[in-house]
Structure formats: C-alpha cells, structure tokens
Amino acid sequence: MLPCPFSLSPPLSSFPWSVQLWLGRYNLFEQEDTKQFVHVSKSFPHTQFNLSLLKSHTTYPEEDYSYDLMLLPLAEPAQISDAVKVLELPTQEPQLGSTSCASGRDSIEPHPFVFPDELQCVDLGLLSNVCAEAHTQKVTDLRLRAGHLTSGKDTCVDDWGPGR
Template structure:
C-alpha cells in the first residue's frame, strides 16, 4: 500500500521548492509539502509502519534536489509533533479516506530561492477527469524496487473519473474525500512517494495515498489520493 515515481524524469532544480523529504533516522520514508513556515502536509499512513518512540528521529528536509548529498541549500528541521486526522484510524482500523497528517516543525523554515510555501486550494471544487497533473518525489524508480531515488523525480499523470475508481476500489474509495489518476502501466507514483502532493494546474489537489499492493504499474486499479480541498477546514483549525 506504500507508494517512487515510475516512468518519470529528474525534476528541474528549483521547480518544486515546496517539496519536503520526510525522514526517520536520516532515511527517506515519504514526501510532503510545506504549507506554512512551520507545517508540512503529508499522508497519515507514513508513520503507521515507521512509528518511533523518540520523535526527534523524524525530520523534514527542505530545499533538496539530491537527498543523499549534503547540499548547502538544504534545511533539515526536526518534527516537534505529528497530527494525524482523528478519523484516519478507528478501532485499530485504518480509514484511507482520511489519510492526511500535519507535521509541526520545531523551527520555522527559512523561505528563500530554494524553499517556499505552497498555497492551498481556495475551496472544495470538483476535479475533472482527464485533467493533466504531475507528482514528484524521491521514491523507488522501479515497480519492485525498494531503494529510494537520490534525485527528485517527477511524472505527469491524468485524473481518472471518480466513478471508475469507485467501481474498481469499491468501499476503499470515497469520492467525496478522494481523487484518483489513470494507471497506464508506464507512469505512476510508487514506494516512498506517499504523502507527495499531486499538482493540477499549479494547484495542489491530492496527497498520494495508495496504489495497487505490490505493483505500482498495475493498469486496472487507478492510483488514489486524498483530496486536499475537502480537508481545508481541518487544516485551518490546526495551522491557524
């Protein structure tokens, strides 16, 4: 259920200054997006399998192109606390339609030509099928690979009709809180890209949540994202 970029290319330096690499013990686990100087938005399940007793191990790296190099533009900031959506887990059952989490940073990020805040959508709008979008991250570049990519990759994707997602994923897909993209077998997000934002016409519309288990390039099952605009009220109550 985890989600690298398949069929993508290296992202242009400085093209995605809002991107965050979420790391535990200096190892990349998920992508995320800087939405305020001291808040990163990502997927709740990123910390399901990576729970560490000492939160100081969770860090966010901003301004990075190659996460395995110490670049002078990088900012490495410890996470003070993680705030999962209260409905993301109920009676030990995970509800992926609430797969959203905020990370409160210990220090504010310094905004500069390498790091910037991504504005959230203004309101909850319907997304149209076939809209062209893109996603970036440091996840695996092969469908079965476990190694994260050193350099940020990006790939273009098209939104799928919600009814098709519902038909395939059934009760796993909630069309009010989720959107999905077409799986063509060649372009996809994959392991290590969970939490990365799906950008459509310069607006962040989704957070990468899940893909077909064990095969990111499965052509039958659309890839699924939590719909950011649905959660605007919740986000605003926390970040102010």
C-alpha cells in the same frame, strides 16, 4: 503533511519522539546548499484517520486509508528560498482531466522496488474512480486519483509517490 501510516516510526502512541525533516533537498546523496534540516514540534493526524491501521499487519482490501495524513508544524520557521516555498493550496475542487503535480521518493519500479536518489516529480491528469479497479486496496471518493492510464504513473492506492 505526510501520509500517517507509512512515514512515521515509531507509532503515534509513543509520541513525543523526535521527527526531523529535510527541506529543499533534491538528491539524497549529494551536498546541496539548498537543504534545510528542521524539527517538528507536534503531530496532528486527521481526526477521522483509523489509528489502528498504524499497527504492523498485513494490508487488507477493505481497509480505508482515506484520511491517512498528518499535519506536522515545524519547531522553527523554514527559510523561504528558491528551493523551499510555501505550497499554494487550491481554493476550489479540481476538475477531472485537469493537471496536478505529484512528487516523492517512492519506488520507481514495482518489482523489485527501486528507490531513486533524486526527488521524483510528474505532472498527472486527475482521474475518475477508474483506477479503483486496478488496485487491491479500497479506493474511496475521498481520495484524489491522478495518473496516465497507459504509462503506469499514478497516485492511486498503494502508491505514495509519482514513480509507479
């Protein structure tokens, strides 16, 4: 699954278009035997996602991105390996303070943006809505918030990876 508005271009209205994914890729600029290149067969945005948010525009604080995810079935099965695995989803709601892992390639610096060559991963504690006060975008109870309040590493609004 991917966040809808920030991961896909061109917009959904022009689908079908070719979406391709790299699996098992750690470094964007090194040859890796673990990488797999796969095509996506369809896209399924969350039924409650506000598709008008996909239009290029200035982001406003009242906009709700709570359902900004999309299921992308692969056109062919991935080869399961040490680097490509099936994600185990939790069977119950996580508790505040428990640890979660976030990964991504988003900027590791707020200003100016610095994008890493390597996949970034960080273990984070689950937070209450306390991070809502620190962000300009709307944070709802439907969003999972995780981070370290003192380190600046979190998954709160306007952050699609573990680096900020």
